[in-house]
Amino acid sequence: MSTPSFDQELDVRGLNCPMPLVKARQTILKMQPGQVLKVLATDRGSVKDFQGWARTAKNVQLVAQEEVQENGNTIFVHYVKRTS
């Protein structure tokens, strides 16, 4: 799978529930509709959290999610698009 393109990146590595989601929402609300936010998280729960966010909120869409290994740590990467 090719890496989706994105407009802004947010690093929430080390933060725990609910902060990855809270920060992602705060960031995406400052972006334009159609833009994609890339989020780097270490919180395992963020995978389901971002799926739930996309299902619940009317203005976001989950473009892709992936796991990346970095120095023995798993990084959960989420690509979220602001739709309106």
Add this chain to the structure above:
Amino acid sequence: MAVTVQAFPQPAEADVATLQARVEQLEAQLAELAERVPEDRVTIVVFSGELDRLLAAFIIATGALALGQEVSMFFTFWGLNAIRKKRSFEGKSLMEKMLDVMTASPVAPAGMGLSRMNFFGIGAAMMKQMMRQKNVETLDDLITLAEEMGATIYSCAMSQHVMGISQEELRDSAEEAGVAGFLADALKSRVTLFI
């Protein structure tokens, strides 16, 4: 030779009137139903005053706000201590003062305890240390965050009256409300929790 002309059937005026009446009736019913559809709202009754339960309440609240939901939090009884900004003994009866001294709150010297394994505050202190090590938000931060994200904070007027807690002792965002105020929000919510 006689020609029979068949008239094109025209709807009787009476039929049109009946249809119009039915449409109006359906529109009225729809409007009534629309009013009964829940809002994108989560309502939480915060009854407990312990650190662990309050953390749960505020993590759910901030999580719901992040999902784009409206959040109403109704603080009653021990939960009122969570939204204390100061302690004032002014104009309080002896028993009200005693209650103030003995209950845990963010403004009390001992802070908030745990609902289990508190061991006179040692458990809570250990839990806070573990949370700090793992970079979990503190309760104070989560309360401020919920406020900033637009949670509506209600304080239960009746509990305040019984416990002698004035509005000046609570955070500025708190509005006094009664059970009907809470129910008005709860009835329009998709999720209502009692913590």
